[in-house]
Structures are given as C-alpha cells and as structure tokens.
Amino acid sequence: MSALHLRQWPGQADRPALALHCMMGNASYWGPIAKALSDKVAIRAPDLPGHGQSPDWPGTPDFHTYTTRAVAPLIDRPMDLIGHSLGATVALRIAVAAPEAVRSLTLIEPVLFAAAPDPANDAVMRELSDLVAAGESEEAARRFLSIWGGIDWEAQTPAGRERLIRQMALVVAGNDTLMQDSANILRAGGLEAIDAPVMILMGAQSPPVIGNIADALAARLPDIGRARLPEAAHMLPITHPRQVAELIGMNLDRA
CATH class of the missing domain: 3.40.50.1820 (Alpha/Beta hydrolase fold, catalytic domain)
Known part of the structure; x- marks a missing residue:
C-alpha cells in the first residue's frame, strides 16, 4: 500500500x-x-x-x-x-x-x-451511481456537488473539472460502506x-x-x-x- x-x-x-x-x-x-x-x-x-x-x-x-x-x-x-x-x-x-x-x-x-x-437521499445516491455507470460522470459530478460541494461548477478550471469528474468513481465506490454499512x-x-x-x-x-x-x-x-x-x-x-x-x-x- x-x-x-x-x-x-x-x-x-x-x-x-x-x-x-x-x-x-x-x-x-x-x-x-x-x-x-x-x-x-x-x-x-x-x-x-x-x-x-x-x-x-x-x-x-x-x-x-x-x-x-x-x-x-x-x-x-x-x-x-x-x-x-x-x-x-x-x-x-x-x-x-x-x-x-x-x-x-x-x-x-x-x-x-x-x-x-433516508429514501430521498438513497434515491439520489443511486441515481449518481447509475449516471457514472452510464458514462455520464460529468453530470453526476454536477449533481453531487450541487448538494454536497457548495462550489460553482462553471468557475472551476478545466483541470479541476476533470479531477472532480474522475473522483465520482470514488463516490460510487464508497456507497456500500456509507449506505449499507458494509464495514x-x-x-x-x-x-x-x-x-x-x-x-x-x-x-x-x-x-x-x-x-x-x-x-x-x-x-x-x-x-x-x-x-x-x-x-x-x-x-x-x-x-x-x-x-x-x-x-x-x-x-x-x-x-
């Protein structure tokens, strides 16, 4: 590691x-x-x-x-x-x-x-996972950050947006622990x-x-x-x- x-x-x-x-x-x-x-x-x-x-x-x-x-x-x-x-x-x-x-x-x-x-929150998290699985990570990042990030997407640099889009895979990868307490x-x-x-x-x-x-x-x-x-x-x-x-x-x- x-x-x-x-x-x-x-x-x-x-x-x-x-x-x-x-x-x-x-x-x-x-x-x-x-x-x-x-x-x-x-x-x-x-x-x-x-x-x-x-x-x-x-x-x-x-x-x-x-x-x-x-x-x-x-x-x-x-x-x-x-x-x-x-x-x-x-x-x-x-x-x-x-x-x-x-x-x-x-x-x-x-x-x-x-x-x-929370059914409403769970539905949002599932929707984000579905967007990432469908190759729509940019839209997933926009939606995720509109709830949790408190940042202006349009104000981000291209490199910053690319990083945030890439990190949506980590958001999805953490769902089993956060939503189902797999740990x-x-x-x-x-x-x-x-x-x-x-x-x-x-x-x-x-x-x-x-x-x-x-x-x-x-x-x-x-x-x-x-x-x-x-x-x-x-x-x-x-x-x-x-x-x-x-x-x-x-x-x-x-x-």
Missing part, C-alpha cells in the same frame, strides 16, 4: 492530532483550522487515496477499507481525530475498531447514511465502546439527512457534544474555519 501524502502544521508537538478531509477535497483546507488550534495540538492531515497528491485507489479492497487501512498507520499513540464528511466516517470506523487509540473525536457532517436511512461500523456495542469525548458538528443549511445521522449517532455515544452553525452548509471547515476551530477546541479541552 502506497504511503499517503501528508501535510502538517506547527503546533503542540506533544499532542498530535489527525484530520481527515471530505470526498473530492484535499488536506490543504485544514490549514486555517490547524493554525487556529496550534496552541492546543499539532495537526497532520493526509490527502486521502485518489485525492490531492496521494496515489490513486487501486480498485481493491473497497475504497473505504483501503482508505482506512492507509490512514491507520498514522496513529501511533492515543490521538485527537478530526474528520469531515467521508473523513468523519473513516475516523469513526477507526474509533470503533480501536477506542484506545482515540483521545478525542470530532465528527463534522459524518455521511454514514446507514445510521439514518459494520454500527455493530452492537461499537459506538458505545468509544469512551473519548465526541463532538458532532454540522451546518444548519446542510441536507436534512445529516441531522438525522447526527441524532442516530449521538443516541449511542457515551460522551457526546453537538453544535450546529446557523449559516453554514456541508463545507463548513472551508466556509467557517474560525467557528469550526473554536468548536473543535472545545472538544479538545474536554479530553
């Missing part, structure tokens, strides 16, 4: 934290948050497989499993884990598998759809075994399924805090880094 490209920022070297980005993002967007939290932690953040400067996903095992296995070696002591969207589901999967490795856990807009099945993240006793402080952050303007997921996870986590940013949507680490950093900091202090 090829090593992931790792970005890191100055901070408290005796308290390392690991931040995992969203689908179609890269680790660079953690920079402002890492700077704001440098008095508390030293944040490192990998570009996930097929993103940024990291190697592509080779096709097997499934994308979520491959990503989790690539990230796990970066955790060499009890660590503060921070994840956004896809990254939040990877962080949660690690926390369920190895609760002792987690000092605190911050989940920003976790997209573990299996925690709160068994939600197994009996799994969430309940996480004794580290957990915080779930979300934007009030995000798709309704996010609130339902947050409710379902929070009901099972022993030590949980929640926050909702009124003006924010799914990409709040990018659009509202100061507020997100403050809220992460509160969870760090709880640990």
